[in-house]
Amino acid sequence: MMQLVKALRQVQPSRLYSLAAAVPTTTTTSPTVAAPAEPDQLYSKLEIELRGVDPAVLKSYTWFATTAAEHLNIELGKCWSPRKAHHERMTLLKSVHIYKKHRVQYEIRTHFRYMNFHKLTGSTLDTFLEYIERNLPEGVALQATKTELQQIPEHLRQPPEQV
Amino acid sequence: MAANLTRLLEHKLQTSSAVTAQRCVRLFSTQQQQSEVNDDEEFRVLNLRTVKQQARRREIKKDAVQPPRTSRMAVDQDWTAVWSGPRSFHPASVPLPLRQGYTERGAAAPSKYANAELMKIPNFLHLTPPAIRQQCEAIKKFCTPWPKGLETEAKWKRHFPIEVLSTDYCHSLPTIRHPEARRVTITLKLSDLQFDAHAKDKFLRLVGERYNQETGVLTFVTDRCPTRKQNYDYALYLLTACYHESFVTEPWEDTKSEADMEEYHFERNQAKKSAEAILNWNSKAEQKVAASPSYATSVEQLINEGENEYNLAKYKEEVLKMLKITV
Amino acid sequence: MNFLKKASGSLLPIAEAQLSNNSAIHTSAVCCRVQSGRYRITTKRDRPLTYEMANPPHFIGHRKSWNSWNTSTLKDSLRPSQTAIEDVFLRKFITGTWHALVCSEIIIKRQHNTIRIAAIIRQAISPRKMYFLIGYTEELLSYWMQCPVTLELQTVADKKDVVFKYI
Numbered sequence A: 001m002m003q004l005v006k007a008l009r010q011v012q013p014s015r016l017y018s019l020a021a022a023v024p025t026t027t028t029t030s031p032t033v034a035a036p037a038e039p040d041q042l043y044s045k046l047e048i049e050l051r052g053v054d055p056a057v058l059k060s061y062t063w064f065a066t067t068a069a070e071h072l073n074i075e076l077g078k079c080w081s082p083r084k085a086h087h088e089r090m091t092l093l094k095s096v097h098i099y100k101k102h103r104v105q106y107e108i109r110t111h112f113r114y115m116n117f118h119k120l121t122g123s124t125l126d127t128f129l130e131y132i133e134r135n136l137p138e139g140v141a142l143q144a145t146k147t148e149l150q151q152i153p154e155h156l157r158q159p160p161e162q163v
Numbered sequence B: 001m002a003a004n005l006t007r008l009l010e011h012k013l014q015t016s017s018a019v020t021a022q023r024c025v026r027l028f029s030t031q032q033q034q035s036e037v038n039d040d041e042e043f044r045v046l047n048l049r050t051v052k053q054q055a056r057r058r059e060i061k062k063d064a065v066q067p068p069r070t071s072r073m074a075v076d077q078d079w080t081a082v083w084s085g086p087r088s089f090h091p092a093s094v095p096l097p098l099r100q101g102y103t104e105r106g107a108a109a110p111s112k113y114a115n116a117e118l119m120k121i122p123n124f125l126h127l128t129p130p131a132i133r134q135q136c137e138a139i140k141k142f143c144t145p146w147p148k149g150l151e152t153e154a155k156w157k158r159h160f161p162i163e164v165l166s167t168d169y170c171h172s173l174p175t176i177r178h179p180e181a182r183r184v185t186i187t188l189k190l191s192d193l194q195f196d197a198h199a200k201d202k203f204l205r206l207v208g209e210r211y212n213q214e215t216g217v218l219t220f221v222t223d224r225c226p227t228r229k230q231n232y233d234y235a236l237y238l239l240t241a242c243y244h245e246s247f248v249t250e251p252w253e254d255t256k257s258e259a260d261m262e263e264y265h266f267e268r269n270q271a272k273k274s275a276e277a278i279l280n281w282n283s284k285a286e287q288k289v290a291a292s293p294s295y296a297t298s299v300e301q302l303i304n305e306g307e308n309e310y311n312l313a314k315y316k317e318e319v320l321k322m323l324k325i326t327v
Numbered sequence C: 001m002n003f004l005k006k007a008s009g010s011l012l013p014i015a016e017a018q019l020s021n022n023s024a025i026h027t028s029a030v031c032c033r034v035q036s037g038r039y040r041i042t043t044k045r046d047r048p049l050t051y052e053m054a055n056p057p058h059f060i061g062h063r064k065s066w067n068s069w070n071t072s073t074l075k076d077s078l079r080p081s082q083t084a085i086e087d088v089f090l091r092k093f094i095t096g097t098w099h100a101l102v103c104s105e106i107i108i109k110r111q112h113n114t115i116r117i118a119a120i121i122r123q124a125i126s127p128r129k130m131y132f133l134i135g136y137t138e139e140l141l142s143y144w145m146q147c148p149v150t151l152e153l154q155t156v157a158d159k160k161d162v163v164f165k166y167i
Helices: A002-011 A020-029 A055-071 A122-134 B002-028 B031-040 B116-120 B129-142 B153-159 B197-210 B228-245 B251-255 B270-279 B293-304 B309-322 C002-022 C080-097 C127-145
Strands: A042-052 A075-080 A086-093 A103-121 A140-150 B162-170 B184-189 B217-222 C048-050 C107-111 C114-122 C149-156 C163-166
Touching: A042 A055, A042 A122, A042 B153, A055 A075, A055 A103, A055 A122, A055 A140, A055 B129, A103 A122, A122 A140, A122 B129, B116 C107, B116 C114, B162 B228, B184 B228, B197 B217, B197 B228, B217 B228, B270 B293, B293 B309, C080 C107, C080 C114, C080 C127, C114 C127, C127 C149
Parallel strands: C114 C149
Antiparallel strands: A042 A103, A042 A140, A075 A103, A086 A103, A140 B162, B162 B184, B184 B217, C048 C163, C107 C114
16 A cells, blocks of 8 residues: 555655545554554543533532542543533513513523543543443533544655655 | 190100101111111012112222332342442332431421432432442453553653544433534644755645644644544545645745745845945955855844844844944 | 315425424413412412422422433533423323323433433332333333333322422
8 A cells, every 4th residue: 555655656746635535544554563453542631521400410420430530540630610500591571471671581500520531541441431421320411532642644754755 | 635635646746756767767778777677577668769879989909018128128238239220219229318308497308208309319329439349340351551651741742743632422312423523633743743944834834723833733623524534534634735735846936026935034135235245345356255144143033033132232243243343 | 174174285385395494483482480380379278289399490409400301401412402392292191191190290311312210100000000001101102212211110109198298
């Protein structure tokens, strides 16, 4: 594959960027570590955002997740929550028809909570994330932002020799 | 005589009233009493105004309700086996004297039996500390330790400069898709790529807003493809395309005039000519004297960085040196 | 009635086209704060109230908690309207199927793709019938909702067990 790319490069030097779509496949097939299986990924950070209506439930869940991380020897980062919830308010007339001065407010509160975990390998992350996601209580939404570490692809390490 | 008569009448009346009373009782008595009466008498009484037979209430046979399971629980039981998964609260399975609910001052809160509040709130009874430890022990074999030699950020940045950010969403819906989950962000430092002067300039022009001048970080955010894999491929494609394209010199790039220059260069400006003209004033020598490189840098600094005290002083010093003026 | 049918026959495609064009029906906001979820005191002071009924809606989150637990109502969440409609349907189905047996509100909890329904039921029918109804409800609802539905019931001997106070 690499040879093919190189050959094409020599044929059409000026239109190189059109070939780049094929490049990621070449990087995955050329692992840097000489391992038979595909190498494990590395994640420097896992940030989890919880949203829920009841702050007490979020707190209990955070306790559960951090305890699980301790048992699995995962480095725990900052865990925090904003002091105020997000209020989505709707103001309506209190009466059915007239009396514009008298309003009523309905609101939906969304409480947030954040957790950070650092330095996870791919298998650890999958295991941990699946475990805590399976035990997610009802009425709580979870967002997991993963920061994966990658090497520079081979074709970007050196300036192209022929352009 | 009259007195006797009245006495007799009274007696008759009494007897007759007694009989009628008896009859009334017979008439309005229940069936049971009637049957007794029937046994006593030979003939059945014609019952014109039948009393509506009172339907005997069917007694609902209720099975004996078992006493709550909590009364039979051992003190040292395995709680993880009792409450193994997420489940709504059930008072007969939880041997705790719980109470929940707001009452006026002085009154006790409602007990755990028939208490809907306890059923509503999500409980963590299946995630007690021993249960978490047990489950973590079981899944620990799937975990791998963080590789040695990559302990700090500086160390892993040297080997793995590219960061790929992606987000997973978990929510309680029948679908597992989330439109935001396709978004992929790739960040890397510009210093991790190798450039020459022309290529770097062109690369920065190509990436535009994606380069942060202050931190020197390149960020590619892609969300135009429907899946995350495609977006990741597209981000890498963008990076590769910009990188390789920056090394291509198009023919029209040579026609860049002075007005298009983004930086002041001493070499291609009037300042150089003026300096040389002053230095070579009236000289007949073939070899023209060029301005010193330190003077060139001072002029470039003065124009590129702006006029500040340091640059002005430096420029003054260089001018004096070049013109060999002693103050 | 015939003319109605005719009219609807000719109007229905137009109405549908309009619906699909606008993609939503707009209705005015219903606001019944003054009445909804509040009970009047009777002269004899003999109206039974459960704990849920005794606390008006503005105490939700303070004295009593929510009857529906899902993530659709949270910020930037998907399918809020569909979830609300489904909840109404589930409640109607359960109160109809367990006729005159449900003593409390029906609590609907959604976790991942499963729906767990909790309620307090009167012990007025035999356990066999109750087991049948549980299976029947779970089976039909999971077919309609296209996801696993679990019933988590608690039974009380008498209706009066759930009564919190009389007004």
